[in-house]
Amino acid sequence: MTRRQIHLAAHFPGVNNTTVWTDPSAGSQIDFSSFEYFARTAERGFFDYLFLAEGLRLREHRGQLHDLDVAGRPNTLSILSALAAVTEHIGLVGTLNTTFNEPYELARQLGTLDLLSNGRAGWNAVTSSDAFHGANFRRGGYLDHADRYVRASEFAALSKALWSSWRDDAIVADAETGAFLRDDAIARVRHESRLFDVDAVFDVPRSPQGRPVIVQAGDSPDGRDFATDHADVIFSLHTEFSDAQQFYRDVKGRLAARGRDEDSLKILPAATFVLGDTAEDARERSREIALQQVRPQTAITYLEQIWNRDLSGYDPEGPLPDVEPDTGVETAQGFAGRHAAIRDRVGQLREQAAAENLTIRELVIRLTAKHTFVGTPEHVASEIDRYVQERATDGFTVVGHVTPHGLDEFTDRVVPLLQERGSYRRSYDEGATLHDLLGLPPVDASAAGAASAPVPAATR
Amino acid sequence: MPDRIHLAVALDGAGWHPAAWRETTARPTELTSPAYWRALARTADGAGLLLATIEDALSLGGRSFEPDAETRRDRARGRLDAVLLASFLAPVTRRLGLVPTATTAHPEPFHLATGLQTLDHASRGRAGVRLVAGSTPQERANFGRRADGPTGLPASGRVEDDPALLSAFREAGEVAEVIRRLADSWEDDAIVRDLESGKFLDRERVHNVDFEGEFFSVTGASIVPRSPQGRPLVTALAHQSVPYRFAAEHADLVFVTPADAGAVGGILDELASGEREEPLRVFADLLVLVEETRTEAAAVWNRLQDRAPLTTDARVVVGTADDVVEEIRALTAQGIDGVRLRPARLPADLEAIADRVVPRAAAAGILLPDDGAPTLRERVGLPRLASRYARQEVGA
Numbered sequence: 001m002t003r004r005q006i007h008l009a010a011h012f013p014g015v016n017n018t019t020v021w022t023d024p025s026a027g028s029q030i031d032f033s034s035f036e037y038f039a040r041t042a043e044r045g046f047f048d049y050l051f052l053a054e055g056l057r058l059r060e061h062r063g064q065l066h067d068l069d070v071a072g073r074p075n076t077l078s079i080l081s082a083l084a085a086v087t088e089h090i091g092l093v094g095t096l097n098t099t100f101n102e103p104y105e106l107a108r109q110l111g112t113l114d115l116l117s118n119g120r121a122g123w124n125a126v127t128s129s130d131a132f133h134g135a136n137f138r139r140g141g142y143l144d145h146a147d148r149y150v151r152a153s154e155f156a157a158l159s160k161a162l163w164s165s166w167r168d169d170a171i172v173a174d175a176e177t178g179a180f181l182r183d184d185a186i187a188r189v190r191h192e193s194r195l196f197d198v199d200a201v202f203d204v205p206r207s208p209q210g211r212p213v214i215v216q217a218g219d220s221p222d223g224r225d226f227a228t229d230h231a232d233v234i235f236s237l238h239t240e241f242s243d244a245q246q247f248y249r250d251v252k253g254r255l256a257a258r259g260r261d262e263d264s265l266k267i268l269p270a271a272t273f274v275l276g277d278t279a280e281d282a283r284e285r286s287r288e289i290a291l292q293q294v295r296p297q298t299a300i301t302y303l304e305q306i307w308n309r310d311l312s313g314y315d316p317e318g319p320l321p322d323v324e325p326d327t328g329v330e331t332a333q334g335f336a337g338r339h340a341a342i343r344d345r346v347g348q349l350r351e352q353a354a355a356e357n358l359t360i361r362e363l364v365i366r367l368t369a370k371h372t373f374v375g376t377p378e379h380v381a382s383e384i385d386r387y388v389q390e391r392a393t394d395g396f397t398v399v400g401h402v403t404p405h406g407l408d409e410f411t412d413r414v415v416p417l418l419q420e421r422g423s424y425r426r427s428y429d430e431g432a433t434l435h436d437l438l439g440l441p442p443v444d445a446s447a448a449g450a451a452s453a454p455v456p457a458a459t460r
Numbered sequence: 461m462p463d464r465i466h467l468a469v470a471l472d473g474a475g476w477h478p479a480a481w482r483e484t485t486a487r488p489t490e491l492t493s494p495a496y497w498r499a500l501a502r503t504a505d506g507a508g509l510l511l512a513t514i515e516d517a518l519s520l521g522g523r524s525f526e527p528d529a530e531t532r533r534d535r536a537r538g539r540l541d542a543v544l545l546a547s548f549l550a551p552v553t554r555r556l557g558l559v560p561t562a563t564t565a566h567p568e569p570f571h572l573a574t575g576l577q578t579l580d581h582a583s584r585g586r587a588g589v590r591l592v593a594g595s596t597p598q599e600r601a602n603f604g605r606r607a608d609g610p611t612g613l614p615a616s617g618r619v620e621d622d623p624a625l626l627s628a629f630r631e632a633g634e635v636a637e638v639i640r641r642l643a644d645s646w647e648d649d650a651i652v653r654d655l656e657s658g659k660f661l662d663r664e665r666v667h668n669v670d671f672e673g674e675f676f677s678v679t680g681a682s683i684v685p686r687s688p689q690g691r692p693l694v695t696a697l698a699h700q701s702v703p704y705r706f707a708a709e710h711a712d713l714v715f716v717t718p719a720d721a722g723a724v725g726g727i728l729d730e731l732a733s734g735e736r737e738e739p740l741r742v743f744a745d746l747l748v749l750v751e752e753t754r755t756e757a758a759a760v761w762n763r764l765q766d767r768a769p770l771t772t773d774a775r776v777v778v779g780t781a782d783d784v785v786e787e788i789r790a791l792t793a794q795g796i797d798g799v800r801l802r803p804a805r806l807p808a809d810l811e812a813i814a815d816r817v818v819p820r821a822a823a824a825g826i827l828l829p830d831d832g833a834p835t836l837r838e839r840v841g842l843p844r845l846a847s848r849y850a851r852q853e854v855g856a
Contacts, residue, residue, distance in 0.1 A: 021653060021660055022653075022655055030581055030684070030685050031581065032550075032551070032581055032582045032584070036551070055683055056570070056683065057680045057683065058666065058680060058681050058683060064663055065661065065663040065666055065681075066661075067659045067660060067661040067662070067663045068658060068659060068660060069660060070660055071651075071660060071661045071666075072646065072651065072661075072683065072684060072685035073683055073684070074574075074577075074578040074581060074582075074684060075571065075574040075575040075577070075578040075683075075684065077544055077547075077575065078543065078544060078547040078574075078575045078578035078579055078582065079547070079578055079582065081544040081545070081547035081548045082547045082548060082550050082551055082578075082579075082582040084494070084548055085494075085498070085548045085549070085550070085551045085552050086551050100568060100571075101568070101571075102566070102603050102605060104518070104602040104603055104604075105518065105566065105567060105603070108518070108539075108541055109541045109544055112540040112541040112544045112545065113544060115492050115493065115494070115540060116494045116540065116544065116545070116548045117494075118494065135677070135678075135679035135680060136570045136678050136679060136680050137568050137570060137676075137678075138568055138569075138675075138676040140677075166538075170538075171488070171489055171537075171538065173481065173488035173489050173536075175481075175482040175483075175484070175486075175488075178482065178534045178767065179533055179534065180481060180488065180533060180534060180535060180536055180537060181533045181537055182533070183533060185533070186520070191604075196604055197604040198601075198602065198603070198604035199601045199602075199604065200601065200602040200604075201519065201520045201530045201598070201602070202520070203517075203518075203519060203520040203537070203538060203539050204492070204538065204539065204540065204541075205492050205538040295658050296658075297658045298658075
């Protein structure tokens, strides 16, 4: 019996404290050479796709720019387009916001990337409603929180209608008769709702994979609904084995009701790793890396974001602050999801610290720098394989901690072991699209939006 | 010693003639393929041209105000986003400036600005943009966000007689301003990586742009660190007074369309304006169709015109490479900085430019040689400016 095949995505290190810039080997996070190196390494390791996060405003802490972590990154679509020119096989997936974009424009940009890469484009669709990020955009933070996923879902449906509005054989280019397009080449796409009023004729031809792959990353019930309606991949945070299995069953179980096959949605949680020649060696390295990821000032700043007050007088190697959090005005901006129920959160942290006898820094290491897989290459390979064979995931989104070399060791030492197990590809198929690499069903060309009608040809 | 100028090229689909896709040298089924554009860009790069512009629009019918632009089936259709196409071409070219077209009415200025900064990083200092003001009714319907806007040129043909067009140029000015401010928002040395203090960033050297205009506002600093050119090159195409004023106020380089060499002087007078940090570079457009003999060129031209007549503001040169060089020489004597050639057919006329026009122009001593300057901005003789925010601090 053939083994279930492992799918791997390569996450370019981001702008959080898990990306170590103090390491002597850490390179530029913005020079193109870093991206090119990372992409070539991922392609050498036969990854399904390269993944980029997005940030639409520089993060702030207590009213000032956050200055401890890596800051500054490229525009997602532009850097992926440049990478399309220096790679041949690997998928190119970027995070792009459904709140601060318009469907026609984003669909044509993703359609462009899909054509330039010969069918290797993907879109991690995320939502936002906050005024902090909105302050950089024409409409500002206009969207009610409750409407985030309404807009995201309509955005995705409208994008899919645009991507399928061109027939595969739309271009005839008959020099003799002068017909460039066939008469029913393109369907008009109408979408009228509370949030959109679009009457569009798309201007990007269909790509080799029909449309870009759609990735989803939210964990809320709305997020799971969006995923089962629209996504091809879920980028989850469920990495503990039994929790991952439970999430996997829940999401896959929802697909049948949507008329979807279990294999049409892949689940690829984020995973970090630390390798060593022995288990002990790996544990030591993990410890060293964690101490680089959470430096004393990082630990205090992290707690300040939760407590919402100045904690600079506290010893990072000492116990948790004895003051209560300030639940008034938010002072930390651009850090994902920490402002709900501040007091509950502080209570939980105090319990955890007391139960495990943790200092401030140790606690923050537990929260932000706990490595998913730590051990010898054999151990890490066997764990990854176990998760996939036992249906806890379809694979992982591997997150390195150093730019741009964070993938080197995994590629050189773990990938060959996965290949030996027969669970991982030994080459790319020529001309494979990202849909093909992920083992997704082909996109149905007849799925053009129900609201579409062919654009009539003019009588001339 | 004759005056010397730069040569640039304007890339668009199968070429600037609407019937070009029907020629046997055309590749009409590849107009949105990566191989086609890679080949065009490499030809332009290999020829030593200063820059290539890439056309764009946000509707199937292009920038046309004709109501049937989206439904007619006899024109080459289908496009790639020009900013992303330029980014794709960055790693496969070495010296060529990459200048995509961007419309200013719809895209988020923040996305556009960071996209151009990223193009500048990926190309190591060769990014530019050609800003296009306003939108067509088709573009507005595709976006479904703003109902009002220009419906075409007014009967007078003058932009100043249409409030919607004037408004579009004011908005374009705001987009240009935000591109500049975001490009300046990180000072060159904002990333400090200071192990001692544990700081990656010197927050005093990163500045919120706090732009508030008539059409939009942008608050924060760019997400992209300062790029090799500092500021990507802003360009515009101008045919008349309001666009000339826009270019003089907001562009580094302007493309103009003199009917002949004699018309250059008047245009330069109109472009002259007092308050600029650095000179405005002026390039004249020529639409060219090049064959080995004038007779052949005329035959091709007549065939194309029979199939679909071309309308253009640019001067058209149909003839041999020597004829094109002669036109360039005549323009050069009038005090311009460069000539942008619009190939009537792609790839045929671009290949003729690379193989015959450029070498002959160089032999005639009218081309500026590549001086090895590291960025596009410096190649056109414009200095790399310090961040405006840095200068304010020095002055304070």
